[in-house]
Amino acid sequence: MRRVRLGEPGTAWLFLTPALVLLAGMLLYPIFYTLWVSMSDFDLATFQPTGWVGWRNYEAVLNDPGFLESLRVTAVYLVIALPLQMVLGFAIAFLLNVPWRGRGVLRALFLIPMVVAPVVAGGVWRMLLDPLWGVVNYTLGLVGIGPVEWIGDPVLAMASVIIIDTWRWTPFVVLIASAGIMALPGDVYEAAKSDGAGRWATLRHVTLPLLVPVMAAAFVVRWLGAVKMFDIALAATKGGPGNATNVVNLYIYEKGFRSLEFGSASSMATIVLVVTMLITFVLFRVSRRLENRW
Amino acid sequence: MKSTRLVAAVAVLGLAVAACGSSAEEVPADGGGLGTAQQPVSIRVIANDAFAKQWQDKLVPEFNKKYPNIKVTIDGIPYNDQLAKTMLELTGTTATYDAVLADDPWIPQLAKTGALYDLKGQELAKWNDPEYDWADFHATPLAAGEWEGKQYAVPVRSNLLLMFYNKSLYKKAGVAEPTDETTWEQYFADAQKLVQDTDGDGKTDSWAVGTYFTKDPLTPTVWQTVLNSDGGKLLDDKMQVAFAGEAGVKALQTQVDLLKYAPPGASTYQFNEPLEAFRQGKTATMFMWGSVFKGTAVDKETTTLTPEEVGITTMPAGTAGPGAHRGIWSAGISKKSEHPAAAWTWLQWVTSKQGEQFVGKEFGTFPARNSTLDGTPPADWAGPVYQALKDGYEVASKGQMWRPRLPESDAVQQILALQTSRAMSGQATSQQAIDQAAKEITELLKTKGYGQ
Structure with missing residues (x-):
């Protein structure tokens, strides 16, 4: 039976994976969700971002x-x-x-x-x-x-x-x-x-x-x-x-x-x-x- | 051999999972009805933290005397977080709460989610208490839970912005006590005399007024009431700004002028500060929610005053009549509730004649039912208070004295709060603040699809 050797970088990535997954879930997801909401119309009835509005919200806040x-x-x-x-x-x-x-x-x-x-x-x-x-x-x-x-x-x-x-x-x-x-x-x-x-x-x-x-x-x-x-x-x-x-x-x-x-x-x-x-x-x-x- | 074992293990796991979701554990359509001693039903209620503990400690045990198998948990949320949390709750996929409490202007926004039952509709009708008397409710508080022809909520804590006055301080200043006919002009003339030195040490130690002055969504309700009592409105029937004129400026300036007769530091007054100042005998009048009466005039542990010293009436009159501002806490049932029968039964009991009289007696909560308002008051102090409340209900209905009734109500109130604060602190004149508020509200409503 052949044993697979990951080598030093591979082992490092293996040990890093749980932390990276956690970071992605706790940090990247909220950031991307915020970006999505910022470019959408937010429907209060469903409490979800709906239609894509592009930069409209940005234009509005820069004029606020x-x-x-x-x-x-x-x-x-x-x-x-x-x-x-x-x-x-x-x-x-x-x-x-x-x-x-x-x-x-x-x-x-x-x-x-x-x-x-x-x-x-x-x-x-x-x-x-x-x-x-x-x-x-x-x-x-x-x-x-x-x-x-x-x-x-x-x-x-x-x-x-x-x-x-x-x-x-x-x-x-x-x-x-x-x-x-x-x-x-x-x-x-x-x-x-x-x-x-x-x-x-x-x-x-x-x-x-x-x-x-x-x-x-x-x-x-x-x-x-x-x-x-x-x-x-x-x-x-x-x-x-x-x-x-x-x-x-x-x-x-x-x-x-x-x-x-x-x-x-x-x-x-x-x-x-x-x-x-x-x-x-x-x-x-x-x-x-x-x-x-x- | 290995693969056989694997298949067997998967099959066992699958059976176990299936068993967990089998029909033997399924909840019936009524969510277990009103429960049994062996299988009680649990419901949760999202409420305001100002009274959640009171309800949990006293109201729930009283309810359980009649319905011992419905376990009720009341969760208190700070006022400023409650709307957002309730919106998240109603739009989420699963329900944590079976019943939700909402302040007066929130109902349209919550109803728009489609997640509240029409309490007079067919869906809940099978669990209606035959003795529940809708017709007994006074129209003014009941209207707070209604939107677009449907009754999404029912009043659980009625309230009105009214004028409290300290009879001893009026007497000491040699000023006649206010009535429901006192005008703002008369009030300001009296206010000068009500700023006084009561102990003769040469220093002012008592002031004329305390109310909301700080940056808070409830602060504009004071000048909104002044506007209403002059026959004005915030928004007209087409949801267009109707306060951007002389009447709006005059109303806001009235609140700004009140600050001249208020204690030092009153510009930061929110809810607790004016209440404390009045209870300590530092202010002769207070424009405040009437439901604080018991804690202000009766409960010895919270006030230095007595019921004989404290008067209550509608706010000073404008050209159209006296003022009051409606602020009704109403409760509705979530369509996502797994126990609608128990939740609706609980809500019917709390807002029944019996429930209302219990909270009136125990907590001094204001009633919404005519039978309670016209019946024997729960205590001597409540007689004149209920009279002021009835007068206030009429006044509020006549002048439509409430915050805007639309899903964007809170956003509108935030704009008004900021501009009111600018005027109160001298960062803007009343004219500038009104103009800016009108501009921002028009823009907001335009982006939300209202024709402007």
Whole structure:
């Protein structure tokens, strides 16, 4: 009896097959289904995509001022929240890296926001920021400030969403940054010290360049998390007032699951997917270039 | 030898599979009827999470006193997810739920799936309770479950947007209590005095009004009611926008102006916040769903107020009369139900005179039957409340005070919610918000094949 030998690539493919089948089912099928829906008329009576409409849904959403506004709102949120979380995260990680009493407790406490469900976080912060009952306005009132309409004012509502998101996700950056800082090679620092480098010079010319790969990785991971944010906005502001905090995923969710406009919602989701992939590709290229530079 | 074994194994497997689906286990056409002690029937109901637990804990045991062999499970779904989940349920290939609950404007959309029984039709007639009295229902709540001449659902929790007022705060401000003849002009004149310092410490601690102000599909119902009480409509009979004029702008501006007399932070008020403010004695009036009356005036664990302190009447009058806004939860039976007899029996019991009186007494739920409205109230507090409800039903019917009745109702309400929020937050004037809402709704209805 002849035994069939698969060889190394064959064996690899054999072991990969279950994962590939699972991925295809869980990832590719929904993506292709979304594409199909985005180019169809969605019949609510059967809850199925029916007639082929080509690019009609795409044309409609690209002319939808609400969708374009939600893209702008998302950009504002990302441009402010991501750098803020990165700077805060790394700064706190540096502080936690210095030996001092109680830093272990603080490290543990930092993990709490990450394990709080986003909807709960949004709801709790909404209560904290309430002008009549909330503790934040009460405290501000003691020094003669307020009452401040944190959620009711369009500008402050965006600030509130960024604050909540930063409270929730900065610990994640702290965690990654701490791991990176602890893995830095000690001999490089000894060399810098013997060369007479001061604290700032060491930070600027040794620590930060060595941490670039970690920063890049943390940024990309946070970018991918932040771009799909909608739960905090939903729980805290419902995207309001008006469209002030209506991030694109919340807009798509409401179009799809409240207005039941599945054709438009799928077109928007596809556009966001393509844009996200393009920006992620650029981010990967930039981070690789930065790693090579240092 | 090997192939014989294989054939035998396949045959055994085939027999086993066939046995599993044999007629001995087949469910009869009525889904097992009303069940027996040995073989009870189980049904599931998709309901709103605001009252699902109440129903499961108290209503189902009461039902089981009469029908012990029908096991009922009530699943509560958050309001914002309920329509989409129900649509998926009704259009799916298999049924999880035997009965579905729907808010007032959802019925056309759910009925359009073709997956709901006509409750007055022939298909369910063989399981009709002979004592079930359709004629006893008040026409206003019953109409919520009707679409294109068929009765797809029956009222299980009737509701109206009404005006609550705190008599103590009115007295303290030296203002006469509102009646069903109070106009919006009079209301605003009173509102200025109702923003007051009640404990004399020099700081305002009580405000005139609380209601929906945030970005929510229910927020526009306030100005829609103002529009209706001036004789206006959202959509005309041809399903064309009818609010894009002076009347629409005036109605929306009325709601925007209310915010001036509301507590700090009221622009984020949804359902719970104005309710809590009123129950804590922070607001003198509240435009809210009437069914919260018991929790607002009677139940000591949820309110600081007493039934003597809380008044309820229709919303202030416009040029055509007072206002109210219909919001009826109705229930229908899924055609995919495997137990239609049990499901329809359950629904008939819940909406029977007996069932309605039970929920009225236990939960303070508003009735839809004339016999309950005109009969002995379940408690002293219910007398004036039922009177306000009857007045409200008449007013709502007369002014067609409900959300648009078409399958795209929720999409229309979403557009109105966004534009109302823009006006409330000052991102747009009332005129701009109304114009934009009119434009978007016209475009939406056009794409859905309505002549515009």
